[in-house]
Amino acid sequence: MSTLTPFQRVTAAIELKEPDYVPVVPMITYTAAQLTGIQFSEALYSAEKMAKALIAGYKSAGYDGIYVGWESSFNLMAEAMGCKLQIQPNSIAFVKDQVVKEPSDLDKIEVADPEKDGRLPIHLKAIELVREKIGKDVPIFKYVPGPLTLASVLRGQDQLLMELIRNPDAVHDILKPASESSKRYGVATVEHGADIAVVADPIASSSVISPTMFDQFAFSPIKNVLESISDVGGIPSLHICGNTIPILERMVDTGTRIIELDYQVDLAFAKDMIGENVCIQGNIDPVGVLLNEKPSDVEKKAKECIEKSAKGGGFILSSGCEIPLNAPFENVKAMVSAAKKYGQYPISV
Numbered sequence: 001m002s003t004l005t006p007f008q009r010v011t012a013a014i015e016l017k018e019p020d021y022v023p024v025v026p027m028i029t030y031t032a033a034q035l036t037g038i039q040f041s042e043a044l045y046s047a048e049k050m051a052k053a054l055i056a057g058y059k060s061a062g063y064d065g066i067y068v069g070w071e072s073s074f075n076l077m078a079e080a081m082g083c084k085l086q087i088q089p090n091s092i093a094f095v096k097d098q099v100v101k102e103p104s105d106l107d108k109i110e111v112a113d114p115e116k117d118g119r120l121p122i123h124l125k126a127i128e129l130v131r132e133k134i135g136k137d138v139p140i141f142k143y144v145p146g147p148l149t150l151a152s153v154l155r156g157q158d159q160l161l162m163e164l165i166r167n168p169d170a171v172h173d174i175l176k177p178a179s180e181s182s183k184r185y186g187v188a189t190v191e192h193g194a195d196i197a198v199v200a201d202p203i204a205s206s207s208v209i210s211p212t213m214f215d216q217f218a219f220s221p222i223k224n225v226l227e228s229i230s231d232v233g234g235i236p237s238l239h240i241c242g243n244t245i246p247i248l249e250r251m252v253d254t255g256t257r258i259i260e261l262d263y264q265v266d267l268a269f270a271k272d273m274i275g276e277n278v279c280i281q282g283n284i285d286p287v288g289v290l291l292n293e294k295p296s297d298v299e300k301k302a303k304e305c306i307e308k309s310a311k312g313g314g315f316i317l318s319s320g321c322e323i324p325l326n327a328p329f330e331n332v333k334a335m336v337s338a339a340k341k342y343g344q345y346p347i348s349v
């Protein structure tokens with residue numbers, strides 16, 4: 001029998017304690033569209049449709065928290081800062097026109113106002129609608145774009161990666177409005193009701209840049225955004241995709257309360273290295289397993305994650321990254337039932 005609310009279960013994990021069983025919060029946003037008949041592109045412009053699908057996902061699988069969102073937080077923010085998006089009926093939007101084509105275009109960037117610019121207000125409204133419907137017992141997670149990745153979307157990824165080496169000053173210049181926009185949005189998400197604001201910075205991954213570059217360009221901006229989230233009473237979380245083993249300890253140094261790990265990171269290794277300092281969340285392969293395998297494979301992977309990382313508490317079972325649009329919901333349900341089946345505390349393995 002579960003005795004805790006999802007909010008209490010997740011909070012216990014964040015406080016590095018053992019709840020009744022391992023909380024399970026898959027990274028699901030648009031995947032829930034399949035349950036409602038709502039087209040992916042419809043909810044891009046409608047807080048009501050977005051909230052409806054997200055709540056349908058939660059009710060169908062019964063996980064312990066809801067990620068409010070519908071698309072890449074980077075595209076969403078880049079649009080609010082002046083980039084043009086290519087929106088397609090049933091797949092993820094992409095930026096078709098960078099704002100900063102030359103370093104001299106920097107003046108064209110405006111720090112985003114989350115209450116006004118682009119579709120940011122739709123996302124803030126969706127947080128409120130989900131909260132109204134589900135009450136306070138289920139925590140709301142919200143992605144906030146990490147500054148370095150946001151800078152790469154504003155400038156163009158190849159260009160930015162080159163400038164990390166050739167023109168660091170230009171990168172620092174573009175990081176300023178990117179960081180300020182992320183910070184304002186992070187604060188706004190908490191003010192509109194998000195409990196956990198997750199700064200996602202995939203370019204900061206050791207799969208993309210060196211740990212030295214992480215320190216030089218990603219660490220301080222991330223830390224500043226996380227601190228602003230904390231200052232307004234939000235719980236800061238940090239998501240970096242791919243291999244993050246070389247920067248795990250630096251990720252803890254940012255002051256985050258949760259670290260979301262992708263499937264490339266061995267959870268037993270991470271638990272040993274940082275498990276006493278921070279709550280770990282992860283890390284079933286979203287494409288290799290959740291999109292392409294069967295519920296029985298998902299169950300096996302979930303059991304493995306629990307065995308590697310749940311002992312002693314401080315663990316949230318999840319996907320390694322956002323679950324793809326067409327992943328079968330039966331796989332999501334299999335992940336949730338595995339948390340209840342294998343994750344009862346105390347864990348004996």
Ligand SMILES: [Zn+2]
Nearest residue numbers: 240241321322
């Ligand atoms: Zn990711």
